Amino acid sequence: MDKVYKVIEVVGCSAKSYQDAIQNAVTEASKTLTGLAWFEVKEMRGGLKEGKITEYQAIIKLGFRLIED
Template sequence: MSTHEATIYRKTELVGTSSVGFDDAVRHAVARAQKTLRHVQWFEVKEQRGRIDGEAIEYQVTLEIGFALE
């Protein structure tokens, strides 16, 4: 029997936004996740879209954030 314990991960979905661009929206979402989740290890972009508000554009990115459970 192995003494190595398996790591279990959980995923959560977030939507990051930015007025700068998609990369910035990803960075905002990851930074926010790291404030409340421990052991954040990866993300996957599921969707990119934008919202037009007059002359302004809001970039939106839906992410799955993966983190290891303790």
């Protein structure tokens, strides 16, 4: 059977690192979605306060397989 995937866009945040921000987004998405298969980083942004990075923000796309019934 030919596969079909859905791709959604999420933004993960972290005070520690971009990789943590991505993992946070994946963790949250996997609460309601099964079969998450890949991600793509679309943008990297962040917050600043008094000359320090306070938040890493990773805008990512997440792909997961749509399973037929």
